[in-house]
Amino acid sequence: MLRTRLASYAARSTSSRGRRFEEPGPDYRSEFQRDRDRVIHSTAFRRLVYKTQVFVNHEGDLYRTRLTHSLEVAQIARTVARAMQLNEDLVEAISLAHDLGHTPFGHAGQDALNECMREYGGFEHNLQSLRVVDLLEESYASFPGLNLTFETREGILKHCSVRNARELGELGVRFIERQQPGLEAQIANIADEIAYNNHDVDDGLRSGLITLEQLAEIPFFKEQLDWVRRQYPSIAPSRANREVIRRMIDVLVSDLIQISEDCVREAAPEHIDDVRAQAVPLIRFSAPFVEVQRTLKEFLRSHLYTHPRVAQMTRQAHETIGFLFDAFFADFDRLPVEHAARARQDQTTKGRAGAARVVADYVAGMTDRFALQTREALAGLK
Numbered sequence: 001m002l003r004t005r006l007a008s009y010a011a012r013s014t015s016s017r018g019r020r021f022e023e024p025g026p027d028y029r030s031e032f033q034r035d036r037d038r039v040i041h042s043t044a045f046r047r048l049v050y051k052t053q054v055f056v057n058h059e060g061d062l063y064r065t066r067l068t069h070s071l072e073v074a075q076i077a078r079t080v081a082r083a084m085q086l087n088e089d090l091v092e093a094i095s096l097a098h099d100l101g102h103t104p105f106g107h108a109g110q111d112a113l114n115e116c117m118r119e120y121g122g123f124e125h126n127l128q129s130l131r132v133v134d135l136l137e138e139s140y141a142s143f144p145g146l147n148l149t150f151e152t153r154e155g156i157l158k159h160c161s162v163r164n165a166r167e168l169g170e171l172g173v174r175f176i177e178r179q180q181p182g183l184e185a186q187i188a189n190i191a192d193e194i195a196y197n198n199h200d201v202d203d204g205l206r207s208g209l210i211t212l213e214q215l216a217e218i219p220f221f222k223e224q225l226d227w228v229r230r231q232y233p234s235i236a237p238s239r240a241n242r243e244v245i246r247r248m249i250d251v252l253v254s255d256l257i258q259i260s261e262d263c264v265r266e267a268a269p270e271h272i273d274d275v276r277a278q279a280v281p282l283i284r285f286s287a288p289f290v291e292v293q294r295t296l297k298e299f300l301r302s303h304l305y306t307h308p309r310v311a312q313m314t315r316q317a318h319e320t321i322g323f324l325f326d327a328f329f330a331d332f333d334r335l336p337v338e339h340a341a342r343a344r345q346d347q348t349t350k351g352r353a354g355a356a357r358v359v360a361d362y363v364a365g366m367t368d369r370f371a372l373q374t375r376e377a378l379a380g381l382k
């Protein structure tokens, strides 16, 4: 049964902790709908379509990109939120924004940029997503960034070192005091894991880099596969794959909703701040499904993410990001005019680390193909 009333411990846009820059409330939308809409209209969101999830964007039209990944996260998160009488608009805003800070070339790109930034405070995509919505988007006349609500920003910042947390004011407090975010943020976080584990299995099978036989070694996968083959003995293999993945997502989401509802009932929070004060997250799987998620993740790490063909992409990504960072950091004139001006200004006010951050922001914002084109153009200049 679908319920539409919000639970007392759900996030409410009418009692939001607010935006960094005060604004009049929207006339026809809730504050969280407005957040979601600002994310959708941002340039960083549009770029996600040309950013790698696992496979580089030009490797094929059917693989997930950061954009379709984010849409799948939002779909799963909304289902859970609605079933639990939590704020669907907020989980959607968080889900769509959670990967805005991703570099080109997926995790390989982030690792490479982190190495480039080692002496200058490092680079972390999750923190960068917050930086995008707080600072780097330049679309509004009266404030920098998207000026999102506290609750959406709380959800975007999934993890953070204590050192970085100290610089984040109210948003960093929970990492220092070891508290939880609201349930909507917890849902978006787990929906992310459910989405990538399953769609990476799907894309891995589609690419031929992993096989059904390998996957059948995972009991959870085999259980679903056997069921599908029993019910549909003459089903085409690719259709069977899709059906298995659809069923895996369904089983995982059902377990998540049931167990989380039990946890919430037991903890009996009355207000979102009671949720925040908990020692552990209330949105979670049962123990067997924590294990399923761990097994899927481990399988993908050892069979897909480290597959020689993916590893080759990883090496190219490392080289490209390293090349771009070094080229821009050595000569600001290679940057677009406004970035060059900012790099000079920040170098004067904040030192070399300030300029490095401007370069990292610029490189991180690139799409896969723009990074490759820029590398070629800069190499041609030499």
Ligand code: MG
Binding pocket: 069, 073, 098, 099, 192
């Ligand atoms: Mg993600």
